[in-house]
Amino acid sequence: MYALRDLNNHKVRAFLTILGIMVGIATMVELTMVGSSMEAKIEMELTELVGSAIIVRDPNGEPIPIYTAQVLSGIPGTTSVMPLVIDYCTINGRFGVILGVQADKVEEYATIIEGRNIKNDNEGVMDIDSGKRLGVSLGDEVEITSQTSPVAQRIKIVGFVEQGAMTRGFVAGGAPVCVVTIAKA
Structure with missing residues (x-):
């Protein structure tokens, strides 16, 4: 009442x-x-x-241990296993996506058109459109805060990749994408 x-x-x-x-x-x-x-x-x-891919993920959205890739690669008939970490984040304060890949596999996902590949955990590459939207040039650092790592991380952008299969879906929606090593993602 x-x-x-x-x-x-x-x-x-x-x-x-x-x-x-x-x-x-x-x-x-x-x-x-x-x-x-x-x-x-x-x-x-x-x-x-990658063609006929089987994507393995936890149904609850929890991270899968990295050793799972080694276990899966031992299954007869498996030709390759590529661990990939995908997380939502903010890049310089804007909603984005962080992709964690093995440093030596970056060029299997996309062609580097400017700069170089990732060599250590504090480096990353972006597609050229994300770089333009964020005003990022080669050698600039971006600040990334992700769901799994709420403490801001500084990543030096050492290369730009062409907009390809790795980034096309995100760029179409306007979300910047930063590719880093699995350890950093």
């Missing part, structure tokens, strides 16, 4: 509270949908990139 009287006496406050709750729920639904569609796009791009 008192709650209804309070709502009636403070109509603007009640309206703004309800509006805030609705905006919050809509934002969470939108972020969930964006995440799900990006995951589906990643799987499609990986299948396109």
Whole structure:
């Protein structure tokens, strides 16, 4: 009874509270949908990139131990295993995606068109469009904060890759992509 009287006496406050709750729920639904569609796009791009790929992931979204790649490579008929870490992050304050790959495998995912490949854990490459959107040049450092590593990491951009199978799905949606070593992702 008192709650209804309070709502009636403070109509603007009640309206703004309800509006805030609705905006919050809509934002969470939108972020969930964006995440799900990006995951589906990643799987499609990986299948396109490597042919008939089998993607192994934890159903709860938990990280899979890196030694799993060694176990999978021992299965008869397996021709290659490429560990890949995909995480949502912020790159210089903008929503983006971080891809962790083996440093020697970067050029299997995309062609480096400027600069060089990753040599250590503090280096990364980006597609050229992400670099332009972020105003990043060769040798610049970007600040990355991811879900698995909430402490900001500084990554030196040592190369740019052409927009290819590795980054096409993200770039189309406007999300910058940074490729780093598995250890850094």
